[in-house]
Amino acid sequence: MRRKMKQKKHQLQEIQDAIYAVDIDENDMTINDLRAEMNGEVDSETLATIFRSADTNNDKKLSKDERRALRVTLENKKVLTVS
Known part of the structure; x- marks a missing residue:
């Protein structure tokens, strides 16, 4: 039970870190820049999934719109993880 709670807490932290990294007020952000921003906060498999889904x-x-959509998706995922 404790192990499962620890895993869930780790997942939530990764999602929150991704939300912070995405919430940058620049016009366009290259995927490499975003990857550098999130380096060490989210594992590479999660990053690959994030980039595939976000770069429409x-x-x-x-773009700002793609990052905004990604942020909403991450926040929804966070809510589902807590449930």
Whole structure:
């Protein structure tokens, strides 16, 4: 039981760290810049999933709208993880 709670806490922290990294007020942000921002906060498998889902036009950049959509998705995932 404690192990499961610890895993859940770790998942929540990863999601929250990703939300903070995405919540940057720049026009466009390259995926490499975002990866550098999130380095050490989220594992590489999670990063790959995040980038695939967020980069809707496959231009290797995340626009403000793409980051906003990603943030909403991450916040929803956080809510589901808590439940």
